[in-house]
Amino acid sequence: MELKVNGERHQVSVPEDMPLLWVLRDVLGLTGTKYGCGMGLCGACTVLVGGETTRSCIRPVSTVTGQPITTIEGVGAHELHRVQRAWIDADVVQCGYCQSGQIMTAVALLESKPRPTDEDIDAAFAGNICRCGTYQRIRAAVHLAAGGTEERK
Amino acid sequence: MSAIDRGRRRFLLTSAGTTAGLVIAFQVPLAARLVRAQEASPAQHPLPPPNAFLQIHPNEEVTILLAHSEMGQGVWTTLPMLIAEELDCDWSQVRVEHAPAAAVYAHTLLGLQMTGGSTSTWSEFDRYRQVGAAARDMLVRAAAAQWQVDPAACRTGNGVVEHEGKRLSYGVLAAKAARVTPPQEVQLKPPSEWKIIGKPTKRLDSRAKVTGVAPFGIDVRMPDLMIAVVARAPVFGAQVKSFDAGGAKAVPGVRAVVQVPSGVAVLAEHFWAAKLGREALKVEWDLGPGASVDTDQMRTEYRSVAGTAGVIAAQAGDLALETFKLALEAEYDVPYLAHATMEPLNCTAKVGPDACELWLGTQFQTIDQKAAAEVAGLKPEQVTIHTTFLGGGFGRRATASAHVVREAVAIAKAVGAPVKVVWTREDDMRGGYYRPQFYHRLAIQLGAEGLPERWDHAIVGQSIFEGTPFASFIKNGVEGAAVEGVSDSPYLKRAPAHRVSLHLPKNPVPVLWWRSVGNSQNAFVMESVIDELASVAKQDPLVYRQRLLADQPRHLAVLNLAAQQAGWGKPLPKGHAHGLAVHASFGSWVAQVAEVSLDAGRARVHRVVCAIDCGICVNPEGVRAQMESGIVYGLSAALYGRIAIKKGRVQQSNFNDYRVLRMNEMPRIEVHIVPSTAKSGGAGEPGTPPIAPAVANAIFALSGRRLRSLPFDLSGQGAAHS
Numbered sequence: 001m002e003l004k005v006n007g008e009r010h011q012v013s014v015p016e017d018m019p020l021l022w023v024l025r026d027v028l029g030l031t032g033t034k035y036g037c038g039m040g041l042c043g044a045c046t047v048l049v050g051g052e053t054t055r056s057c058i059r060p061v062s063t064v065t066g067q068p069i070t071t072i073e074g075v076g077a078h079e080l081h082r083v084q085r086a087w088i089d090a091d092v093v094q095c096g097y098c099q100s101g102q103i104m105t106a107v108a109l110l111e112s113k114p115r116p117t118d119e120d121i122d123a124a125f126a127g128n129i130c131r132c133g134t135y136q137r138i139r140a141a142v143h144l145a146a147g148g149t150e151e152r153k
Numbered sequence: 154m155s156a157i158d159r160g161r162r163r164f165l166l167t168s169a170g171t172t173a174g175l176v177i178a179f180q181v182p183l184a185a186r187l188v189r190a191q192e193a194s195p196a197q198h199p200l201p202p203p204n205a206f207l208q209i210h211p212n213e214e215v216t217i218l219l220a221h222s223e224m225g226q227g228v229w230t231t232l233p234m235l236i237a238e239e240l241d242c243d244w245s246q247v248r249v250e251h252a253p254a255a256a257v258y259a260h261t262l263l264g265l266q267m268t269g270g271s272t273s274t275w276s277e278f279d280r281y282r283q284v285g286a287a288a289r290d291m292l293v294r295a296a297a298a299q300w301q302v303d304p305a306a307c308r309t310g311n312g313v314v315e316h317e318g319k320r321l322s323y324g325v326l327a328a329k330a331a332r333v334t335p336p337q338e339v340q341l342k343p344p345s346e347w348k349i350i351g352k353p354t355k356r357l358d359s360r361a362k363v364t365g366v367a368p369f370g371i372d373v374r375m376p377d378l379m380i381a382v383v384a385r386a387p388v389f390g391a392q393v394k395s396f397d398a399g400g401a402k403a404v405p406g407v408r409a410v411v412q413v414p415s416g417v418a419v420l421a422e423h424f425w426a427a428k429l430g431r432e433a434l435k436v437e438w439d440l441g442p443g444a445s446v447d448t449d450q451m452r453t454e455y456r457s458v459a460g461t462a463g464v465i466a467a468q469a470g471d472l473a474l475e476t477f478k479l480a481l482e483a484e485y486d487v488p489y490l491a492h493a494t495m496e497p498l499n500c501t502a503k504v505g506p507d508a509c510e511l512w513l514g515t516q517f518q519t520i521d522q523k524a525a526a527e528v529a530g531l532k533p534e535q536v537t538i539h540t541t542f543l544g545g546g547f548g549r550r551a552t553a554s555a556h557v558v559r560e561a562v563a564i565a566k567a568v569g570a571p572v573k574v575v576w577t578r579e580d581d582m583r584g585g586y587y588r589p590q591f592y593h594r595l596a597i598q599l600g601a602e603g604l605p606e607r608w609d610h611a612i613v614g615q616s617i618f619e620g621t622p623f624a625s626f627i628k629n630g631v632e633g634a635a636v637e638g639v640s641d642s643p644y645l646k647r648a649p650a651h652r653v654s655l656h657l658p659k660n661p662v663p664v665l666w667w668r669s670v671g672n673s674q675n676a677f678v679m680e681s682v683i684d685e686l687a688s689v690a691k692q693d694p695l696v697y698r699q700r701l702l703a704d705q706p707r708h709l710a711v712l713n714l715a716a717q718q719a720g721w722g723k724p725l726p727k728g729h730a731h732g733l734a735v736h737a738s739f740g741s742w743v744a745q746v747a748e749v750s751l752d753a754g755r756a757r758v759h760r761v762v763c764a765i766d767c768g769i770c771v772n773p774e775g776v777r778a779q780m781e782s783g784i785v786y787g788l789s790a791a792l793y794g795r796i797a798i799k800k801g802r803v804q805q806s807n808f809n810d811y812r813v814l815r816m817n818e819m820p821r822i823e824v825h826i827v828p829s830t831a832k833s834g835g836a837g838e839p840g841t842p843p844i845a846p847a848v849a850n851a852i853f854a855l856s857g858r859r860l861r862s863l864p865f866d867l868s869g870q871g872a873a874h875s
Contacts, residue, residue, distance in 0.1 A: 032365020097544030133785025
């Protein structure tokens with residue numbers, strides 16, 4: 001199978017039903033994408049496939065061959081993405097484990113909705129759990145990345 | 154080789170990413186560690202060796218080695234702030250690494266290298282500042298010697314020593330400073346000169362964490378590494394009777410199947426194959442007494458035990474039960490809770506004939522090191538621990554049994570190759586080490602002005618300290634963790650006659666400290682009960698607390714600040730109500746006011762106003778973040794958290810049946826910090842206890858329903874006001 005990850009082509013020889021997550025992490029060594037639940041419940045494994053957010057822990061690798069896949073390693077690979085800068089400015093992270101998935105969700109949201117409301121943010125991030133409770137700062141950071149202030153307007 | 158060279162060599166071996174040979178680091182050899190005359194100093198400890206914590210490189214980078222573990226709570230930033238304050242270095246040049254496991258990194262009070270109990274900042278407040286001050290002193294004396302001037306006439310700032318227009322940077326001075334005799338004692342800056350302490354400071358680990366490069370234990374990779382998934386006991390304490398590895402070995406990618414004390418491990422070239430291998434494994438278990446554990450039945454048993462005589466944790470006056478006039482009789486109970494860190498448990502181990510290496514996110518380096526040595530058949534000093542970032546801790550990565558490490562070492566030893574043991578979410582959720590289930594029964598009589606006169610309080614729940622290095626915390630049969638926030642409550646002490654009795658029943662479910670420990674349930678009980686009493690006495694919940702806390706200035710200050718900022722007593726939108734709670738824990742005082750509505754049988758928390766007095770606040774930005782975090786953690790538990798066990802089987806397995814708060818349920822949180830010059834308290838945990846009672850009290854104000862069990866059940870009769 002051929003995978004296109006962050007603009008690079010990779011030949012992988014793995015079972016067709018192997019979730020994309022484990023191909024990324026254990027075969028390609030892209031460990032920025034995290035395992036949290038294995039059931040698409042927590043969003044830690046979120047990557048973009050063809051620009052759309054995908055729960056890589058339940059996505060069989062055979063269904064994404066040939067499509068452009070973006071992981072956290074591909075976001076801001078050369079310089080920080082505005083979402084990452086906003087995350088730093090809003091001092092979002094705590095343990096940081098869920099944040100790759102949160103950032104992928106933010107990148108996709110801002111592509112489709114450049115100036116999201118709080119309701120848009122709630123809807124987009126409802127599938128991304130953060131046990132450290134950084135949700136309020138994520139909201140602020142998304143607004144910041146969208147070009148606004150940290151405050152809700 | 155000089156002692157300095159040896160010291161440098163030792164450091165380079167433990168420091169990834171540094172190029173040996175190019176670095177002339179400023180450090181003091183361990184051999185030169187000074188012992189300050191005990192009688193001459195109020196401090197009980199000798200000056201810490203700066204080299205263990207700090208390196209200054211010729212390129213001006215300052216590397217700070219953390220004895221503590223970063224699990225989200227922010228020590229990666231807060232502790233370096235303490236060094237930087239005294240060192241006067243350039244903050245933008247500060248780099249941070251986790252220290253290896255070594256005696257020099259032991260907790261200043263607890264004697265073990267560990268992170269927990271919301272102690273890191275205040276217990277290290279002096280040591281890290283002393284390290285910075287000692288290094289600054291040596292840099293200044295190196296510069297002064299070069300200029301042949303009085304060191305006292307030199308000034309420092311932003312990584313530079315200055316004297317009358319002459320300037321030398323710390324990087325340039327590092328090599329010379331390393332040869333200066335370390336100071337016998339140092340003078341720390343008075344608070345009026347602090348430039349960093351007290352200043353809101355952004356985290357130093359953000360960049361690594363937003364780019365996906367921050368190393369967590371589960372991310373460890375190395376040549377020949379196998380991934381292990383373990384079939385563990387289906388009920389607590391079960392033992393493997395027999396197993397058939399045939400199916401597992403037939404799964405492509407599976408390399409080995411081995412039995413270890415905790416179960417049967419399936420090892421494979423990647424996680425997916427290991428997981429499929431485990432599914433194909435057949436294991437027969439000898440279940441043992443764990444198969445009869447039932448949490449509903451446990452509640453019934455606890456209820457009946459509460460009526461018998463327990464160990465007395467606090468007592469005063471005469472309860473005179475024969476003349477007791479009940480104002481309130483109430484039962485409260487809380488369930489087992491899983492920590493559910495975002496990063497499931499994992500550990501990577503490599504075991505050789507004379508060395509063992511571990512890679513994991515841990516809160517307990519010293520205990521893990523000893524446990525690994527035992528299993529590997531080595532000495533503790535032959536065990537190297539590489540502490541990674543922790544994908545959440547909350548107490549779960551601090552087990553006295555070191556069961557995660559023991560298992561990984563046993564597997565790695567059995568197969569003779571490096572192994573990463575990965576727990577699935579289900580393994581993690583069902584693996585025990587829960588916050589214990591507890592039951593409280595109270596009988597209270599009110600006296601003059603409706604204030605408590607007689608207070609009888611029974612508590613039933615498992616001990617978390619028994620069988621751990623902290624067993625000495627159990628005094629005369631009283632486990633402090635079970636009664637904290639009750640036996641030392643200012644409310645209880647206002648009752649001239651009171652008694653707190655404790656029962657610590659045993660059962661096979663492993664239990665553990667869970668963010669804020671006993672305070673997590675005891676604040677729920679106490680702050681709900683006070684609200685009940687205010688209602689019985691027909692007094693405003695704020696005014697009632699103000700009267701009871703009249704001689705508790707720090708309680709009162711946070712209570713009044715939170716109430717004022719929340720607009721207590723002012724009109725709210727229709728269908729909304731305020732509830733409040735105040736609780737002191739871990740050396741800090743926290744009050745919260747929650748604004749809540751009820752919507753289709755669910756509590757919706759709109760806003761939480763939080764006030765904290767944590768004494769000297771080293772990093773206000775970090776304290777705010779920890780309050781937000783503690784509130785969300787406590788709110789998840791209050792609304793949803795429950796581990797139920799039937800026939801020994803844990804009923805929950807993943808985030809579908811162990812729900813936690815999500816973005817769309819997130820209240821607006823405002824944090825107010827009381828300015829203080831008092832000794833620092835903790836921040837990681839004290840934000841958690843008040844939120845459950847604050848919300849419960851708001852629900853009572855809204856509906857008249859008093860919720861005495863967690864998680865809140867608003868569905869039917871179970872939660873009705875009684």
